[in-house]
Amino acid sequence: MTKDVLVIGTGISGLAYAIHVADNNPETSLVLISKSDLNEGNTRYAQGGIAVVSNFKKDSFDKHVSDTLNAGAGTCDPEVVKFVIEEGHERLTELMNWGAQFDKKETKLDLAKEAGHSENRIVHYKDQTGQHIQEALIEKIKTYPNIELLEQHTLVDLITDHHSIKKENRCYGAYVISQKEEKIIKITAKITVLSTGGAGSLFAHSTNPKIATGDGLGAAYRARVLMSDLPYVQFHPTALYPRVNGNTFLITEAVRGAGAQLFNSKGERFMLKNDPRAELAPRDIVARGIQREIEQQKEDFVWLNGSEIDMKQWETHFPTILETCKSLDIALPQDAIPVVPAAHYFCGGIKVNQKSESQLKGLYAIGECSATGLHGANRLASNSLLESLVFAQRAAQDTLDALKQKLPPMSFYRDIPEWKGDAYSNSTEIEAIKKYRRELQEIMTLYVGIFKTNEGLLIAENRIDKIYKAVTTIYNNNKLTNGLCELRNMVSIAHLITKQSQEITQNQGVFYNHDYA
Numbered sequence: 001m002t003k004d005v006l007v008i009g010t011g012i013s014g015l016a017y018a019i020h021v022a023d024n025n026p027e028t029s030l031v032l033i034s035k036s037d038l039n040e041g042n043t044r045y046a047q048g049g050i051a052v053v054s055n056f057k058k059d060s061f062d063k064h065v066s067d068t069l070n071a072g073a074g075t076c077d078p079e080v081v082k083f084v085i086e087e088g089h090e091r092l093t094e095l096m097n098w099g100a101q102f103d104k105k106e107t108k109l110d111l112a113k114e115a116g117h118s119e120n121r122i123v124h125y126k127d128q129t130g131q132h133i134q135e136a137l138i139e140k141i142k143t144y145p146n147i148e149l150l151e152q153h154t155l156v157d158l159i160t161d162h163h164s165i166k167k168e169n170r171c172y173g174a175y176v177i178s179q180k181e182e183k184i185i186k187i188t189a190k191i192t193v194l195s196t197g198g199a200g201s202l203f204a205h206s207t208n209p210k211i212a213t214g215d216g217l218g219a220a221y222r223a224r225v226l227m228s229d230l231p232y233v234q235f236h237p238t239a240l241y242p243r244v245n246g247n248t249f250l251i252t253e254a255v256r257g258a259g260a261q262l263f264n265s266k267g268e269r270f271m272l273k274n275d276p277r278a279e280l281a282p283r284d285i286v287a288r289g290i291q292r293e294i295e296q297q298k299e300d301f302v303w304l305n306g307s308e309i310d311m312k313q314w315e316t317h318f319p320t321i322l323e324t325c326k327s328l329d330i331a332l333p334q335d336a337i338p339v340v341p342a343a344h345y346f347c348g349g350i351k352v353n354q355k356s357e358s359q360l361k362g363l364y365a366i367g368e369c370s371a372t373g374l375h376g377a378n379r380l381a382s383n384s385l386l387e388s389l390v391f392a393q394r395a396a397q398d399t400l401d402a403l404k405q406k407l408p409p410m411s412f413y414r415d416i417p418e419w420k421g422d423a424y425s426n427s428t429e430i431e432a433i434k435k436y437r438r439e440l441q442e443i444m445t446l447y448v449g450i451f452k453t454n455e456g457l458l459i460a461e462n463r464i465d466k467i468y469k470a471v472t473t474i475y476n477n478n479k480l481t482n483g484l485c486e487l488r489n490m491v492s493i494a495h496l497i498t499k500q501s502q503e504i505t506q507n508q509g510v511f512y513n514h515d516y517a
């Protein structure tokens with residue numbers, strides 16, 4: 001298959017990008033692939049909303065810029081922060097024109113407040129903002145005749161100079177598993193976009209769905225694309241401790257914003273001793289406060305007490321949380337919710353410029369898999385959907401310009417060789433894959449998680465290295481499976497996070513090494 005544009009990932013960033021390209025040039029041929037169903041990815045789990053300055057009477061771009069820079073602890077790129085926040089309003093209007101609706105108070109947007117924000121500016125749809133956006137974008141994308149959608153198609157590797165006779169430091173598409181056909185196909189393209197989301201599944205507890213295994217990062221790493229800020233993994237302070245259908249469920253911080261408080265098993269409101277802002281301190285401080293308490297009390301979780309929030313507010317603002325807790329026999333508002341911190345958001349990723357292009361020509365990275373400079377060492381709550389929207393539009397604009405320039409002819413793309421390795425199998429179960437995945441999660445959580453030490457990082461480095469060698473052997477001797485592809489990416493990213501963590505000698509944002517405290 002040869003297209004003008006290949007988009008890998010159908011979350012908010014990939015979908016918004018494709019809509020921009022198709023709207024501005026209906027002649028462009030695009031194919032979008034997703035590893036699972038079209039709607040599965042981090043986007044659909046977003047609860048809080050999008051941070052956008054909308055109430056210009058009270059709020060201002062300057063205030064949002066200042067909040068973002070404060071959260072980033074002096075590590076954000078100020079130029080990027082400024083344009084993302086200034087362009088946000090236009091992108092939100094576009095999103096609403098594309099079919100997404102947000103909660104309103106009378107005729108105006110109902111703006112919520114989250115930790116680290118000095119004003120109410122979070123645009124939301126109940127506690128289902130992401131799912132609602134995802135559905136609206138999917139409905140819209142299906143109306144374009146020039147966009148092909150392929151579900152259950154897994155990126156294996158990017159096609160680069162290594163696979164071609166040209167030496168231009170360029171990306172020419174990707175080798176992709178067609179899961180249903182059980183084969184590996186070649187999709188060549190003039191422009192390739194990675195919008196593959198994060199890698200929360202590297203850790204034992206994560207708010208991300210299981211498919212968030214850093215596949216785009218792994219493929220970019222093998223293509224020698226520069227990656228930065230990987231150790232800045234944001235942990236959400238409050239995820240529901242018991243799993244729901246095998247997944248970790250998020251309790252949005254809007255619940256703490258509405259008055260819920262954290263207690264340990266002795267009934268102490270421990271956040272008061274950590275920060276004067278207590279439960280409403282920035283996420284990294286609350287996550288560390290909870291983790292410290294869990295370690296000191298030798299408990300598995302702490303309690304979130306939302307009994308001060310009345311039933312009507314639970315029903316109108318947090319219906320999904322209410323329903324999920326009910327399914328676990330947790331009767332809100334009177335029962336407290338057992339919570340743990342969980343890996344939530346990758347601030348780092350593929351290093352991109354202000355148009356979201358990576359260092360490999362023709363390869364863009366947008367959304368959570370990219371490192372744009374917006375978040376630095378710590379993301380301000382609800383700034384990631386905003387970042388996805390702004391960079392999707394910028395990347396689309398740049399793509400449209402790039403497609404007008406002289407690119408290799410179609411015949412060149414057709415001559416790129418087919419996948420050379422072994423075929424794909426749906427049915428093969430390689431037992432060792434599950435074992436290594438669990439071991440990797442354990443190592444990352446214990447040594448490369450919320451708290452690190454230099455000794456722990458060294459232990460992690462050695463153990464990850466052994467898993468890397470074992471996975472390489474499995475990869476060389478077996479047919480490919482989805483699980484094997486994921487593990488191959490996870491172990492590479494675990495290695496990179498550990499190595500980059502060893503280079504950081506200062507605690508900043510979400511990064512905390514006891515040896516530098």
Ligand SMILES: Cc1cc2nc3c(=O)[nH]c(=O)nc-3n(C[C@H](O)[C@H](O)[C@H](O)COP(=O)(O)OP(=O)(O)OC[C@H]3O[C@@H](n4cnc5c(N)ncnc54)[C@H](O)[C@@H]3O)c2cc1C
Pocket residue numbers: 008009010011012013014033034035036037038040041042043044045046047048049050051129130153154155156195196197198207208209211215216250344345366367368369381382383384385386388
């Ligand atoms: C529980 C939760 C709550 C959140 N709440 C908020 C919030 O309130 N506000 C906010 O701003 N942010 C929030 N975030 C973060 C935000 O949702 C994500 O950063 C954002 O949605 C990422 O969008 P994306 O397009 O980059 O990737 P995703 O939405 O994660 O999509 C990734 C896509 O890549 C595809 N993919 C992955 N690997 C492969 C592969 N190998 N081959 C083919 N396709 C592949 C997937 O199938 C999927 O289509 C939250 C995240 C979570 C998990």
